[in-house]
Amino acid sequence: xxxxxxxxxxxxxxxxxxxxxxxxxxxxxxxxxxxxxxxxxxxxxxxxxxxxxxxxxxxxxxxxxxxxxxxxxxxxxxxxxxxxxxxxxxxxxxxxxxxxxxxxxxxxxxxxxxx
Amino acid sequence: xxxxxxxxxxxxxxxxxxxxxxxxxxxxxxxxxxxxxxxxxxxxxxxxxxxxxxxxxxxxxxxxxxxxxxxxxxxxxxxxxxxxxxxxxxxxxxxxxxxxxxxxxxxxxxxxxxxxxxxx
Numbered sequence: 418x419x420x421x422x423x424x425x426x427x428x429x430x431x432x433x434x435x436x437x438x439x440x441x442x443x444x445x446x447x448x449x450x451x452x453x454x455x456x457x458x459x460x461x462x463x464x465x466x467x468x469x470x471x472x473x474x475x476x477x478x479x480x481x482x483x484x485x486x487x488x489x490x491x492x493x494x495x496x497x498x499x500x501x502x503x504x505x506x507x508x509x510x511x512x513x514x515x516x517x518x519x520x521x522x523x524x525x526x527x528x529x530x531x532x
Numbered sequence: 533x534x535x536x537x538x539x540x541x542x543x544x545x546x547x548x549x550x551x552x553x554x555x556x557x558x559x560x561x562x563x564x565x566x567x568x569x570x571x572x573x574x575x576x577x578x579x580x581x582x583x584x585x586x587x588x589x590x591x592x593x594x595x596x597x598x599x600x601x602x603x604x605x606x607x608x609x610x611x612x613x614x615x616x617x618x619x620x621x622x623x624x625x626x627x628x629x630x631x632x633x634x635x636x637x638x639x640x641x642x643x644x645x646x647x648x649x650x651x652x
Contacts, residue, residue, distance in 0.1 A: 459645065461645045462575070462623065463643075518563075519580060519588065520577065524572070525574050
């Protein structure tokens with residue numbers, strides 16, 4: 418069975434601070450995908466990134482960066498120089514690579530960026 | 533490109549009543565998913581369709597929930613009768629195709645705005 422754990426329920430930072438959201442996963446699959454989604458107050462889940470288990474290179478996209486470490490089953494997400502608009506719930510998710518490709522979500526981390 | 537459409541956005545009903553939610557996926561997307569998101573939790577898959585066929589409904593409470601995608605396009609999720617614990621946001625998502633390691637985003641799921649259901 419697959420499981421995603423986001424131990425941080427809520428994080429509060431002041432604008433321009435850096436913040437890291439932790440994600441730990443469990444799977445018996447040898448190949449899989451990892452995702453991060455953002456859910457602003459409007460409720461719609463917004464795709465941020467997908468990584469496949471073959472590729473452990475870190476990725477940077479603007480103020481966002483992701484650190485994938487297969488050895489520790491972690492896929493952490495860092496926002497540099499946070500902004501108020503980053504306030505949202507962030508979900509880490511895991512998908513198999515079979516025909517279903519179903520997402521297993523963590524419980525989410527509520528990030529609040531204060532002005 | 534139009535996104536995933538869902539209606540209604542909000543619904544309040546009393547327990548034991550029936551309710552239906554509608555989803556129109558992104559044009560051309562073969563796969564459609566329904567998720568239930570209880571407050572404070574991540575979304576949980578209820579049912580997955582590939583075109584008009586069910587791929588997985590193992591987590592759908594079939595005694596009260598039903599879903600269909602008759603023409604392989606839009607879909608309806610129904611609850612009959614509703615219970616208090618069904619209060620949640622119901623999210624619909626769609627994805628384009630079945631190919632896997634293509635380096636693109638075609639197994640990405642695009643989510644609709646959700647329907648917030650309150651059962652009193």
